[in-house]
Amino acid sequence: MAEIAIKQVAKRFGGFTALHSIDLTIADQEFMVLLGASGCGKTTLLRIVAGLETPSQGEVWIGGRRVDHLPPRDRGIAMVFQNYAVFPHLTVFENIAFGLRMKKLPQQEVERRVTRTAELMHIEQLLKRYSGQLSGGQRQRVAVARALAMEPDVILMDEPLSNLDALLRLEMRAELKGVLAASKTTTIYVTHDQVEAMSLADRIAVMHQGRIVQAASPVEVYRNPAARFVGSFIGNPPMNCIPATKTGNGSWTVAGLTLPGPKSDKHRIEFAIRPEDVDAGDEGLHATVRVVEPLGPHTLVTCDVEGGLFRAILESSAAIAVGDHLRLAPKADRIRWFDPETTNAL
Amino acid sequence: MHGKALPYLLLMPATLFLCVFFLYPFALVAFEAFTRDGGFTLDNFRTMTGNWKFPVAFWNTILLAAIVVPIQLVMALLMATVVSRLETGRGAALYIFAIPLGISDLAAGLIWLAIFDQSGFLNTLLSNLGLVDRPVMFLGYQSKLTIFVAVVLAEIWRATAIMMVILVAGIGLIPREYHEAAEVFGASPWKRFVKITLPLLRPSLQTAIILRVILAFEVFAVVAALGGTNFPVLMGETYNWQFSLQDRNVAAAFALLILAISVGLTLFFLRVLRVPKEARI
Amino acid sequence: MSAVAEMPIAAPAARKAGNWLLVATVILLSVWVLLPIYLLMVNALSSPEEVTAFPKRFFPSFDFGSLSFFINFAGVGRALWNSVLVATLTMILSIGFGAPAGYALSRFDFPGKGTFRFLVLMTRAFPLPLLALPLAVMFIRTGLDDTAIGLALVHTTLALPFAVLITFSLFSGIPVELEEAAWTLGCTRLQAFRKVILPLALPGIAASAVFAFTISWNEVFAAAVLTIENRTLTAFLLQSLGESPLYLKFAGGAALVIPALIFIFAVRKYLFAMWGIANR
Ligand SMILES: Nc1ncnc2c1ncn2[C@@H]1O[C@H](COP(=O)(O)OP(=O)(O)OP(=O)(O)O)[C@@H](O)[C@H]1O
Ligand SMILES: [Mg+2]
Numbered sequence: 034m035a036e037i038a039i040k041q042v043a044k045r046f047g048g049f050t051a052l053h054s055i056d057l058t059i060a061d062q063e064f065m066v067l068l069g070a071s072g073c074g075k076t077t078l079l080r081i082v083a084g085l086e087t088p089s090q091g092e093v094w095i096g097g098r099r100v101d102h103l104p105p106r107d108r109g110i111a112m113v114f115q116n117y118a119v120f121p122h123l124t125v126f127e128n129i130a131f132g133l134r135m136k137k138l139p140q141q142e143v144e145r146r147v148t149r150t151a152e153l154m155h156i157e158q159l160l161k162r163y164s165g166q167l168s169g170g171q172r173q174r175v176a177v178a179r180a181l182a183m184e185p186d187v188i189l190m191d192e193p194l195s196n197l198d199a200l201l202r203l204e205m206r207a208e209l210k211g212v213l214a215a216s217k218t219t220t221i222y223v224t225h226d227q228v229e230a231m232s233l234a235d236r237i238a239v240m241h242q243g244r245i246v247q248a249a250s251p252v253e254v255y256r257n258p259a260a261r262f263v264g265s266f267i268g269n270p271p272m273n274c275i276p277a278t279k280t281g282n283g284s285w286t287v288a289g290l291t292l293p294g295p296k297s298d299k300h301r302i303e304f305a306i307r308p309e310d311v312d313a314g315d316e317g318l319h320a321t322v323r324v325v326e327p328l329g330p331h332t333l334v335t336c337d338v339e340g341g342l343f344r345a346i347l348e349s350s351a352a353i354a355v356g357d358h359l360r361l362a363p364k365a366d367r368i369r370w371f372d373p374e375t376t377n378a379l
Numbered sequence: 380m381h382g383k384a385l386p387y388l389l390l391m392p393a394t395l396f397l398c399v400f401f402l403y404p405f406a407l408v409a410f411e412a413f414t415r416d417g418g419f420t421l422d423n424f425r426t427m428t429g430n431w432k433f434p435v436a437f438w439n440t441i442l443l444a445a446i447v448v449p450i451q452l453v454m455a456l457l458m459a460t461v462v463s464r465l466e467t468g469r470g471a472a473l474y475i476f477a478i479p480l481g482i483s484d485l486a487a488g489l490i491w492l493a494i495f496d497q498s499g500f501l502n503t504l505l506s507n508l509g510l511v512d513r514p515v516m517f518l519g520y521q522s523k524l525t526i527f528v529a530v531v532l533a534e535i536w537r538a539t540a541i542m543m544v545i546l547v548a549g550i551g552l553i554p555r556e557y558h559e560a561a562e563v564f565g566a567s568p569w570k571r572f573v574k575i576t577l578p579l580l581r582p583s584l585q586t587a588i589i590l591r592v593i594l595a596f597e598v599f600a601v602v603a604a605l606g607g608t609n610f611p612v613l614m615g616e617t618y619n620w621q622f623s624l625q626d627r628n629v630a631a632a633f634a635l636l637i638l639a640i641s642v643g644l645t646l647f648f649l650r651v652l653r654v655p656k657e658a659r660i
Numbered sequence: 661m662s663a664v665a666e667m668p669i670a671a672p673a674a675r676k677a678g679n680w681l682l683v684a685t686v687i688l689l690s691v692w693v694l695l696p697i698y699l700l701m702v703n704a705l706s707s708p709e710e711v712t713a714f715p716k717r718f719f720p721s722f723d724f725g726s727l728s729f730f731i732n733f734a735g736v737g738r739a740l741w742n743s744v745l746v747a748t749l750t751m752i753l754s755i756g757f758g759a760p761a762g763y764a765l766s767r768f769d770f771p772g773k774g775t776f777r778f779l780v781l782m783t784r785a786f787p788l789p790l791l792a793l794p795l796a797v798m799f800i801r802t803g804l805d806d807t808a809i810g811l812a813l814v815h816t817t818l819a820l821p822f823a824v825l826i827t828f829s830l831f832s833g834i835p836v837e838l839e840e841a842a843w844t845l846g847c848t849r850l851q852a853f854r855k856v857i858l859p860l861a862l863p864g865i866a867a868s869a870v871f872a873f874t875i876s877w878n879e880v881f882a883a884a885v886l887t888i889e890n891r892t893l894t895a896f897l898l899q900s901l902g903e904s905p906l907y908l909k910f911a912g913g914a915a916l917v918i919p920a921l922i923f924i925f926a927v928r929k930y931l932f933a934m935w936g937i938a939n940r
Contacts, residue, residue, distance in 0.1 A: 085840050105843040118841035122859045131855075132845030183845065385849075389764035390776055392757040393824060397779055400791065400817045407794035454689075461685050468686070474928045475690045478697070481924035482917055483878030485894050489913030490700045496906065500699050503715040514714050536696060548932045568678075590784060597787045600880040603898060604909075614787075614881065621793060621885060634790040645785040 035096040035109065035186030035219045036061050037082065042091030044077050051077045052243045054091065059236075064213060064220045065248075068230040069240030070266065075223040076191055078240070082221060083112050083189050096186055106135075111180035113190040117172045119164040125151075125175050126160040132183045150178040153212055170201045177209065181216060188213065190222045194229065206232060227267050231255070239263050258369065261303065261376040270308050270333065274371065276340040277304040288338040289319035292363075295370050295379045302379060303371040308333070309346040310367035313353075317362035318343065322355050336361070408638070411631035423632040436611035443527075443612070444595035447534045451591060452584075454535065455542035460572065462543075463550050473547065480540035487537035488604025492518075495529045495605065518605060526606040533601045538594055542587040549583025550576065585652040592648065593641045613637050697917060703907070704914035711907040730911035739896035740915070742808060743877055746892055749812035750819055750876035751869045757816070758823025759865060763853075765824070766831035767839075783821045791817060792882035799886065806888050814882045819872035826871070826930070830864040831857065867930035874923040878916070 037059040044052040051074045059065045067075040080086040082093055084105035093101040100108045111132070120128050126147055133143045151157045154174040164172060173193060180188050193209075194202045210233055213220050224230055230237050231251045238248040239262070247259035258264035264272035277285040277294065278301055285294040287304040295302070309331075311317070320336035320343055327333075332349045335342060336359060345361055347353065370379040415422055427433055458476050465472055479487065494500045495517045502514040517525040553576065561571045577584075599614035608615075617633035620626050703711050705720035708729060730736055761780075765773065792814055796805065804810035834857055842852035883895040891899065897912045924931075 083840075083844060085843070104848070105840070106846040106848065110844060112841065112844040114837045114841060116835065116837055118835065118837035120838060120841070120856055122856075131842070135846030135851070179841075179845070189844075383770070386764040386768035386770045387772070389760040390772075393761035393820060394776060394779070396753075396757050396816065396820060397783070400795070400813055401779075401783060401786075401788075404791045404794040404798070405786065407798070408790065411794060411797075457685070458689055461682060461689070464682055465686065470928070472686050472690065473931075474925065475693055477928065477931055478693055478921060478924055480931070481874050481878070481920040482697075483880060483894055483920065485880045485897055486700075486878070486913045486916040486920070489897075489909050490696045490917070492906075493700045493703050493910055493913075494696060498712055498714040498716065498906070500702075500716060500718070503718075506715050536692070540693075544931050551932065593785065593787060597789060597881070599789075600894070600898060603901060607902065614789075617790070617793070618881065618884065621796075627793065627797070630793055634787075634793050637787050637790060641787050642785055 036094075037065075037187060037219060037221070038092075038094040039078070039082065040092040040094070042078070042081055042088045042093065044074070044081060044086065045089045050243055052081075052088075055245055057238055057245055057248060059219055059221065062217050062219055064210075064222065064233060064235040066230040066234035066237045067221060067223045067240055068227060068237050068267075069225065071225060073240045074243045075225070075240055079189050079191055079221060079223050082187075083110055084108050109186040111183040111185035111188050113176045113180050113188065113193045115192045115195060117169075117176040117193075117196075119167070119172050119175050119179075121164045123163075124160065125156065125162050125164075125167070128164070128175055129160075129179045129182050131179065146182045146184075150182040153181065154178040154208075169196055170205065173197060173205060177212070181212070184216075185218060187219045187221070188216075190220065192224055193222075195224070195226070202229075209233070227269070231267075239266065241266075255307075256367070257378070258305075259378050261305070261371045264305055264307075264369070264371075268307060270344045270346075272305050272307050272369075273343050273345075274303050274305045274341075275338060275343060276373070277302050277370070287318060288340065288343070290317055290363075292368070294368075297379060299372070301373060303373050305369040305371055306363045306367055308344040310364045311345045311347075311361040312364070313345075313347055313351055313359050314362045315360055317360040320345075320359045320361050322353055322357045322359060325353055325355060334359075405638070408631050408634050411628050412635040415628050423628045426626075426629050427632045427636070430616075432611045432616060436613050436616045439527075439611060440596060440598065440613045443530065443534065443598060444592060447531055447538075448588070448591055448595055450531075451535055451539045451542055452588065454539050455546050455587065458539070458543040459546035459550055460576070462547055476543055477540050479537050480544060482537065483600070484537060484598075485600035485604060487533050488601040491529055491533035491536070491601075492604050495525070518607075518609070520609040523610065526610045529605050530598075530602055530610065533605060534595070534598060537601065538591060541594070542591050545583050545587040545590070546580065549580050549587075552583075553579045581652055581654045585648060585654070588652065589645050589648050592644050596637055596641055596644075697921075700910060700913050700917065703910035706907075708905070708907040711910060712905070726907040726911045727914070730908055730915065733908060735891070735896060736893075736912075739891050739893045742887070742890050743893040745808045746812045746815060746883075747873045747876035749809060750815040751872045753812060753816040754819035754823040754872040755827075755865060755869050758820050758868075759827045761824045762827025762829075763831050763857075765828045767836065780821045780824050783817065788818050789814075789879065789881035789885075792885040796886055806886070806890050808890060811883055811886045811892070812876065814886060815876040815879055816872075818879065818882075819875045822875070823868050823872055826868040827861070827865060830861050830868075834860050864930055867927040870923050870927050871930075874920060874927075877919060877923075 039055055039057040042052060042055045043050065055078060067078060069075050077086060081088045084100065084103060088101060092099055095108055095110070120131065123131065129147045129150060130143050133146055148157070151160055154177055156171060156174045156178060159167065159171060167175065176193070194205055197205060206229060222233060234251050236248055237251055237254050239246045239254060241262050247254055247263050254263060255267055258267065258272065261274055264274065275288060277287045279299070280286045280291055283293055283296045285292055285302070285304065318338055320338045322334055322336050324335040325332060327349060330349060331346045332351070332353065334345045334347055334353055336345065343361070353359070371377065372379055412423055413419055462469060462472050462476065492499070497514045497516050501517070502511065505511045506514070516522060517529065557575050557579065558571055561575050566574060597614055598612055599618065602610050602612050602615055613633060614637065617630050617637070620630040620633060702718065702720045704726055705722050707721065707723035707725035710716070710721055710723065711726060765777065795814055799805040799810045838856050839852050842856045847855060878894065880894045880898055883892045884898050887895050893912065893916060897909065901909065
């Protein structure tokens, strides 16, 4: 049982606040992905959980034990580093055995665990090699094996796939998912790649400028972004956000279309919808086509609408040309509304 | 991380050591230079400058530095560029060029003594070529000029390596792309050297020059081996006053003078060869 | 267009000429460095009579007369021993004090770091052998005068700044993540240092130890000022310059040079790393 609780954790570097009071709970055996743009504080948060960085304030609990005053070795964690940190002076075998030897496990047990994790990560044939004789992908496997061999309560990973080429990344992603699910450890996984996050996570915590904006399942984060940032950061192309003007109580006009919406005393709010959630028809937002990009199964159409640009992903069968006037009908259940000041969902 | 005291703990031995054996002795030198029999005085400096050997030693040292350092700079640059262009045998060339770095200045003096001595190799060569019929006395007390030349050669031979190593390290820090970019724009090798290598090498040049100039004012054993007492220099006089003349205070005055020149020149070169922070690689 | 057409013809010719010039320069410079050492060795490997004879031969006769005279000369054995002793002590002291400081500089950010670096770099602007003068007095008072440890302390002030800067660059070259990985795998700070950092830094530390040894081995002024009975080889040679015969000097010179050649060879890979950091 290793639930992780991060309570009001903040981190300041001199005058710069890297994390503002983070609260996050990760259930036992949950796969949590920290997702956010570069510099938003993902690594910092992960390192605080690992004990490699001391929080300026707040508490970290792992498995019901407060750990923020403990050194990394006493936290029951294992970590996979972005550059793998495979010890160059030790063989692959000794790398994987390193933590086990620190625990003073009997030689037999060490060998058993090393062999098992090596098989799991398909590196049995590399055990005698040194780090310098391994490819990036193989080093990555060693790093994961070394963490798994510890049979930790918690595995922490900081962009473990970011140094691999695209194909290998895809392959390793699937493999990691399987291996970690089977190992039943709680996992925190840092990435700035939204596809990776979507495919791996039980839950995604989207971070922005030192805050967690939303922590929810991948589908929830995609469908119900808690703030404009989440909508625009996740999804490619990003969610459309255009201004909506009040025309009555709970009724709003968006690009020439009047829609029912939230009751608000604001005069203007933001209307948001994913590009794939509109259909071209007789009714809908008034749009003028600017760019047409056929993508095979779909066509990405970028239009001018009142108040900004609007992207739509339409059936590729529809014959659309630059300059056409379209009516784009939003699917009613996919419409989201944001407060323009706080940028939060209404 | 755990325990903010750790870095201080680690630094403590070195810091204490430098305080006791570096800062404190220099305070002591200054103190001794300005006192005699317990009272403050400038007598030590008067004795120092009043001695007939002082101006000779002073100007010898300055002249030596003024001639040796520029020649070394050019040679070190030559060595460094040549080495960085070599494709094969680079390691060997570097090792050979760096050898004098590890050789004691006394040994360097003795090495050149083997050449310039009356029964040395230079005389043998000259007589083999039929240029002289009797060995020439190069290092006698009447041949100040040849002593000077011998010391200059020995100093150049000995201490170019240190500059070369600093410059090679510096050249290694300059990204190749700059040269390639300049080459694409049609700059000749010489232009590339003058317009790219030299300016970007300025921090290393600064270090090399400062270090070398300070060493030049410490010149001692080379001169002792080649010229003996026939060629006084500041450091040699310091040694003389301490030992032969048994006057610590005047020796301290000499030390303070050398120190003042060194620090002054360091500050001078720091300023003249200053590299603005924004303009660094 | 024409320039493009000419290039392939002109370039190899010019390049070839350039290569010859390069090789010639390297050979010339190598001869400049090696020839004087060779000549000293010729003297050291000739009989005393040959050394003082004129004209000389440019090849050694491999007569060990000079060397055996040198070795058996009163005081030489002692001086050699003292040199080794002082250099070893210097090596231990400067690495013992310098390596922890280098590690601290490479791994921590803390107030006072800049001051310490300044203190270390400042030693470069000072003619350190002069320290021997005031220390001579201090040592007489504390009983350290004319002892190996006393001289080693002075030599350590020469070697310590190098040790600090070299180990600093060494440790900086080892990714922090390796150490952190060791911590997460169950190591204490000390264990992580011993099991991960030390094995990786050891060759470099050894090189800087050799460098410290060389600095002490070669130092003349402080050695001559601080030792009387317990003279090191350099002090011994310096003080007998006036009276000793030529073949003794040359044999002594060779005794100084040969270890130096080996030391520099041993640390050659690290020389540039050592001095590269001098630029910062
Ligand atoms: N030791 C430090 N000193 C000062 N500022 C730091 C330090 N470590 C991190 N920061 C700052 O804290 C912020 C968050 O850094 P962090 O490394 O957590 O970002 P990240 O989300 O992991 O980014 P990336 O995706 O680029 O790895 C950044 O603005 C960074 O500049
Ligand atoms: Mg990061």
